[in-house]
Amino acid sequence: xxxxxxSTDSRRCLFFFxxxxxxxxxxxxxxxxxxxxxYPDDTPIDQQELLCGQLAGVCRCVSELxxxxxxxxxxxxxxxxxxxxxxxxxxxxxxxxxPDVSVCDFLNQLIDLFCFYNGPVRQSYQLYSQEELAQRxxxxxxxxxxxxxxxxNIFSCLxxxxxxxxxxxxxxxxxxxxxxxxxxxxxxxxxxxxxGRVVSTQMPPALTQKVMVYETETYSQDNRVAxxxxxxxxxxxxSFTVTTQVFLTTNELHMMRCSPVDRACRTxxxxxxxxxRNSRLLSRTLSDTLTADTDSLNLEPTDCPPKSNATKPxxxxxxxxxxxxxxxxxxxxxxxxxSRMNQSEYFTPQSHDHSVANGPNSSKVKEPCLTGSxxxxxxxxxxxxxxxxxxxxxxSSKSISxxxxxxxxxxxxxxxxxxxxxxxxxxxxxxxxxxxxxQDNQTDTPEGQQLNANNHTTNTNxxxxxxxxxEGRPKNEQVDKGxxxxxxxxxxxxxxxxxxxxxxxLVDGSLVPTVLYQHRVRGLVLALLVETDFNTDPTAREEVYxxxxxxxxxxxxxxxxxxxxxxxxxxxxxxxxxxCIQNTLTTNVCGHSAGPQDRAFVKATALLHSHFSQTxxxxxxxxxxxxxAVYGTHTxxxxxxxxxxxxxxxxxxxxxxxxxxxxxxxKARQRLLKHGVNLL
Amino acid sequence: xSSKSSLLKVILLGDGGVxxxxxxxxxxxxxxxxxxxHTIGVEFLNKDLEVDGRTVTLQIWDTAGQxxxxxxxxxxYRGSDCCLLTFSVDDSQSFHNLANWxxxxxxxxxxxxxxxxxxxxxxNKLDVSERQVTSEEAQQWCRENGDHPYFETSAKDATNVATxxxxxxxxxxxxxxxxxxxxxxxxxxxHRKPRGGTPCC
Numbered sequence: 001x002x003x004x005x006x007s008t009d010s011r012r013c014l015f016f017f018x019x020x021x022x023x024x025x026x027x028x029x030x031x032x033x034x035x036x037x038x039y040p041d042d043t044p045i046d047q048q049e050l051l052c053g054q055l056a057g058v059c060r061c062v063s064e065l066x067x068x069x070x071x072x073x074x075x076x077x078x079x080x081x082x083x084x085x086x087x088x089x090x091x092x093x094x095x096x097x098x099p100d101v102s103v104c105d106f107l108n109q110l111i112d113l114f115c116f117y118n119g120p121v122r123q124s125y126q127l128y129s130q131e132e133l134a135q136r137x138x139x140x141x142x143x144x145x146x147x148x149x150x151x152x153n154i155f156s157c158l159x160x161x162x163x164x165x166x167x168x169x170x171x172x173x174x175x176x177x178x179x180x181x182x183x184x185x186x187x188x189x190x191x192x193x194x195x196g197r198v199v200s201t202q203m204p205p206a207l208t209q210k211v212m213v214y215e216t217e218t219y220s221q222d223n224r225v226a227x228x229x230x231x232x233x234x235x236x237x238x239s240f241t242v243t244t245q246v247f248l249t250t251n252e253l254h255m256m257r258c259s260p261v262d263r264a265c266r267t268x269x270x271x272x273x274x275x276x277r278n279s280r281l282l283s284r285t286l287s288d289t290l291t292a293d294t295d296s297l298n299l300e301p302t303d304c305p306p307k308s309n310a311t312k313p314x315x316x317x318x319x320x321x322x323x324x325x326x327x328x329x330x331x332x333x334x335x336x337x338x339s340r341m342n343q344s345e346y347f348t349p350q351s352h353d354h355s356v357a358n359g360p361n362s363s364k365v366k367e368p369c370l371t372g373s374x375x376x377x378x379x380x381x382x383x384x385x386x387x388x389x390x391x392x393x394x395x396s397s398k399s400i401s402x403x404x405x406x407x408x409x410x411x412x413x414x415x416x417x418x419x420x421x422x423x424x425x426x427x428x429x430x431x432x433x434x435x436x437x438x439q440d441n442q443t444d445t446p447e448g449q450q451l452n453a454n455n456h457t458t459n460t461n462x463x464x465x466x467x468x469x470x471e472g473r474p475k476n477e478q479v480d481k482g483x484x485x486x487x488x489x490x491x492x493x494x495x496x497x498x499x500x501x502x503x504x505x506l507v508d509g510s511l512v513p514t515v516l517y518q519h520r521v522r523g524l525v526l527a528l529l530v531e532t533d534f535n536t537d538p539t540a541r542e543e544v545y546x547x548x549x550x551x552x553x554x555x556x557x558x559x560x561x562x563x564x565x566x567x568x569x570x571x572x573x574x575x576x577x578x579x580c581i582q583n584t585l586t587t588n589v590c591g592h593s594a595g596p597q598d599r600a601f602v603k604a605t606a607l608l609h610s611h612f613s614q615t616x617x618x619x620x621x622x623x624x625x626x627x628x629a630v631y632g633t634h635t636x637x638x639x640x641x642x643x644x645x646x647x648x649x650x651x652x653x654x655x656x657x658x659x660x661x662x663x664x665x666x667k668a669r670q671r672l673l674k675h676g677v678n679l680l
Numbered sequence: 681x682s683s684k685s686s687l688l689k690v691i692l693l694g695d696g697g698v699x700x701x702x703x704x705x706x707x708x709x710x711x712x713x714x715x716x717x718h719t720i721g722v723e724f725l726n727k728d729l730e731v732d733g734r735t736v737t738l739q740i741w742d743t744a745g746q747x748x749x750x751x752x753x754x755x756x757y758r759g760s761d762c763c764l765l766t767f768s769v770d771d772s773q774s775f776h777n778l779a780n781w782x783x784x785x786x787x788x789x790x791x792x793x794x795x796x797x798x799x800x801x802x803x804n805k806l807d808v809s810e811r812q813v814t815s816e817e818a819q820q821w822c823r824e825n826g827d828h829p830y831f832e833t834s835a836k837d838a839t840n841v842a843t844x845x846x847x848x849x850x851x852x853x854x855x856x857x858x859x860x861x862x863x864x865x866x867x868x869x870x871h872r873k874p875r876g877g878t879p880c881c
Contacts, residue, residue, distance in 0.1 A: 167752060173720040180717070546709045550701075550742065554723030561755060 022087035099610035174200035205583030247511035608632035631664035642668035694766030696745030702835035721752035757789035798851035
């Protein structure tokens with residue numbers, strides 16, 4: 001289903017390119033050298049150069065004049081969503097009638113996808129050839145455009161299983177499988193997909209979306225070889241597992257480590273896996289929350305350094321965790337809230353000690369030297385991120401960074417320089433570089449930290465590159481490149497690019513290597529994001545495999561035997577309900593075969609969605625033509641659109657209490673209740 | 681003949697909480713988890729084994745015992761080669777319900793000859809000290825209801841679990857052998873040319 005190539009009418013993207021300004025600096029530099037990827041790839045190179053060169057110039061000019069990032073360029077017949085980062089420029093154009101917000105979402109999704117599977121852009125272009133990466137861009141483009149309806153394009157939402165045709169108990173079953181997997185402390189969060197559609201997910205919608213690319217890919221070609229080579233397979237082709245390296249932003253990782261099952265303690269303490277598995281009463285199923293809780297409480301005094309209690313996501317954790325265990329999709333509902341709520345707790349000075357206390361523990365896992373050092377690094381980094389975030393949230397750091405006088409900034413740069421230089425003199429072992437660098441930052445005096453934090457915004461770009469390169473290096477064993485990277489780092493630190501920040505993935509800094517575990521049973525896929533240690537821990541792997549296999553077999557059998565069902569009865573109305581939190585869509589507009597009436601509805605929906613996205617305070621709106629009226633309503637959690645059919649529109653053309661459009665809100669409330677949409 | 685019996689579907693039926701999932705897990709992965717949640721609908725695992733020199737793949741279907749899951753589990757009864765009726769020796773109600781389970785199975789699996797269909801009865805939770813069903817009671821029920829083999833098992837300490845499943849396989853294979861023997865006698869070979877009768881005159 002999902003494997004079907006995108007039909008031309010659903011193709012949103014007209015042009016897409018990635019352009020590197022740094023490759024085109026001098027008069028003699030060819031524009032084509034800066035073009036890393038261009039879609040469609042059969043565009044003549046002259047045209048590619050024209051478009052890239054012009055747009056890059058315009059974007060740079062506009063952003064420098066306005067001192068704000070360029071998000072969208074509107075031309076007469078098309079518009080371009082733009083993303084600028086470091087010297088990179090991404091631009092994606094769509095036909096004009098797609099709402100601005102949808103085009104920008106599309107571009108963000110595309111870049112996010114690339115970073116999720118390949119890591120930071122600069123690094124991946126150092127590691128892989130342009131041709132190879134061009135294929136991947138094409139794949140992600142294809143995935144994002146593939147098989148969606150126009151409504152899906154407008155909302156950039158997840159494709160979910162049609163829950164009206166399956167027994168709700170099966171959704172519960174899927175949720176329980178995911179919970180059972182989380183009994184393994186190395187499992188961060190998971191989702192279950194069936195034939196390219198989401199059955200159940202614990203991940204935030206953006207992550208689910210990313211995981212699905214891979215699902216679709218393997219579903220379509222039964223491909224066992226992962227793109228990043230880190231893979232293995234078990235069993236027959238009907239049922240097998242694959243692990244792939246992926247990259248999460250620190251925010252995403254942070255959210256997953258803290259919120260869904262409140263395993264913060266266990267993960268943070270990085271206790272030896274065997275220990276946690278022995279104390280096995282960790283079931284997160286409905287039946288034994290109590291045991292689970294006491295268990296983790298027992299762990300606290302023994303395994304955690306006492307001070308780190310201050311850094312726990314929430315102190316009244318027992319009650320909180322109970323609730324989240326019982327709520328249907330705890331991660332989705334609770335996580336953003338939790339992470340925001342808990343930020344203040346994270347930034348107590350103790351968070352320092354916490355990371356230090358973590359140090360020896362994580363180095364214990366040094367046996368697989370590679371992962372060991374990575375984990376250590378990540379932990380520290382995470383804490384550093386937290387500290388940054390505090391300052392971000394506490395006060396507008398942008399304004400601060402502008403206030404900082406140049407002396408201070410210069411000091412900081414020199415300091416970093418001396419770190420790097422000192423390092424170069426001190427040690428030849430590149431392996432330690434990243435660690436020592438971070439320790440220097442970490443164990444610095446509070447003033448030093450303050451300084452770092454103040455410079456956060458100006459340095460974020462560099463940090464992204466610095467961090468990711470540091471991480472990427474051991475992974476790819478490019479020790480010989482280290483020297484060069486180090487120089488690059490110093491250069492970057494000293495010359496922060498003035499490109500404005502805009503994109504979340506890119507803004508919040510580093511990408512952390514994580515592992516995507518995937519277990520396929522025919523059309524059903526269990527996808528889990530797991531800690532990197534999972535790959536080197538055969539017992540954990542086996543446990544997850546065996547604890548889920550029977551249930552996955554069963555769920556697959558159930559879903560396969562569920563008849564696709566007749567399309568839902570089309571009432572005398574058309575509606576679309578968009579859940580902004582879960583990023584899902586409920587609608588009775590059927591797929592591609594939209595009639596003229598439906599098409600008008602979709603158009604009106606796009607228009608209203610665009611308005612709602614621009615005006616937060618706008619709650620309700622009606623758009624109408626001579627024959628019909630579409631009612632739209634919007635809150636932070638949902639958007640709903642409703643069209644009543646077959647009722648003669650009484651429309652005098654002037655404000656009139658008898659106007660039938662005014663009865664739409666009431667009708668929408670009544671009609672949609674039976675679809676589970678509550679507008680009251 | 682051997683290809684016919686290569687995949688055997690056996691199905692575990694019985695009241696909720698008697699230990700069907702645990703029996704399956706114990707037999708296939710040799711693990712026991714005291715904190716399993718109710719099974720929802722059905723689940724299954726495959727296991728390759730050799731019985732009396734014949735290699736078979738056993739597909740064990742574990743079902744939800746609770747009444748509210750009935751509509752989810754019953755569609756999967758069809759095509760079973762053997763039915764394992766399970767009760768818990770510390771729960772007399774689960775023992776009394778065996779007859780209902782048998783009835784439900786025969787109805788939904790659409791068994792043509794219920795009298796010869798291989799059922800195996802398992803009394804699980806042998807490790808629990810307070811028994812409510814005696815071994816004699818259970819054996820008597822088995823004798824009176826079609827002479828089913830009876831095993832007392834414990835998924836927790838792995839008592840008799842493998843034996844019970846292997847017996848189930850033997851029953852299926854024995855039945856198939858018998859049917860294979862019956863085939864030549866009961867059927868008419870349409871390809872065989874009628875004997876050229878003697879000329880009538």
